[in-house]
Amino acid sequence: MIGLVLYLLVGVGLLVILWVLARRERAPVEGCGRQFVEARQALRTLQLGLLPDNLIKRIFDREDFRYVMATSPGEIGELFLQERKRISLMWLRRVRCEIRNLMQFHLNYSRLHAKLSLLTEIRLALDFTLLLLACRALRMLLYMRGPYGAGAMVSVLTAAAGRVCASSEKSLAFLNPPALESIRRDSAGDGATI
């Protein structure tokens, strides 16, 4: 009887080990291609979709506000402010989400590289911290004062986001087509094809 219980315990133990190993296989491998592609997507979304000057100018432009207030009844003014607040909060949520994606990438990336410039890493960490704090502060300002009471904070956030994007661009430069083109040229001499 004791032998049977022991065999059962060993069997259960083996099953648990198998389950743990199976779960580990499903976890993403640090530094795998998917992380680079996701980081690249986050960067592109920030640079092309969320941080272009014309888009930010449109969302926070005071001219629209002045126009509505000067030409329309009060309820349309309220509708306009409500809509702009909704859009600016949506913009902020998206920026924050993409910044967090980039931050996650940099955290994993720094673990993979032994030759890191301490100064660059500190600067990047400060920029990310500043960005996330600016996101929180801007969110509060947008809720309390609306989209037209947060102009300075929007500038701080976009400037910091621009710096982070520039740093990330350097880290992901090897994924750019010209880099691949140079690899292709280099490999041509050996008869290898990419």
Place this chain on the structure above:
Amino acid sequence: MSAPAKHVDVLAAADDLRRRTLAGMAQPLERLIYLASTRDYNTGLYYHHGLALRFSEESACEALADCHREAFEELVDASLEQLVHELEAYLESTRVAPNDFIVAWKGLEPYRVAIPVGIDSLSSELVFSNLKVALAILEARLTARTKPGASRHPSPVQ
């Protein structure tokens, strides 16, 4: 057809489209609605008979898609004041009773299906939001201008 030759064909088709069909549509909103109407709802592909005859169906499709994106980008960059003017001009060009137009656009929001594919959701939400406010401004103006301008037709949207 090689990729560069196809690209040249698409550019030529887009240029032709701008010079002929779109030349009469000064407002981006008008162009956006027109170009969206050339897109098949089921396949997402654009079709323009004349353009497909002159170039290829594929080039015509890409040229229409390019012009559609272009019109949308112009709308994203437009100020609210410009958008109100555009909406007013579009309303005049449709020759529909103003009240019917306002009721249909407020209820059905047809501009939501007129967006090119692959556009960032924030840009499209900004345009939808601006159009919503522009419609409210236009409605207030129409109400202030004339009361007996109400339509004799039943409302298309309940």
